[in-house]
């Protein structure tokens with residue numbers, strides 16, 4: 001929003017908070033190759049749809065809301081990320097990303113299995129459970 005008049009939700013501060021949080025956790029080397037991409041509106045300049053984890057910031061009735069997609073890939077194995085479900089508020093999105101990463105660390109087959117490869121092997125289910133809980137939705141619901 002500071003740099004683009006088209007933005008409907010902040011992206012740079014969210015990206016900074018994610019970087020700060022994972023620096024605090026000291027997990028960067030443990031996590032390995034993980035592409036998180038974020039866009040501040042549907043124009044998708046941040047190419048969130050091809051992020052291993054994609055974040056799309058939107059405006060929902062005057063409130064910033066962040067939708068998550070998983071499984072995007074910009075390489076020769078190109079794929080568009082799949083939407084996980086309801087979006088998250090600005091306060092909820094950092095803990096949500098953290099839960100996704102911990103789910104990956106819990107479920108990966110070895111330290112060498114990248115996030116994107118674990119997602120392809122496991123599918124959406126364990127990541128949705130990490131985001132929303134088993135059989136219920138913890139994220140703030142908004143109409144699509």
Ligand code: SF4
Pocket residue numbers: 004005006007008011039040041042043044045046
């Ligand atoms: S995705 Fe592009 S148009 Fe939308 S807020 Fe970001 S830079 Fe601006």
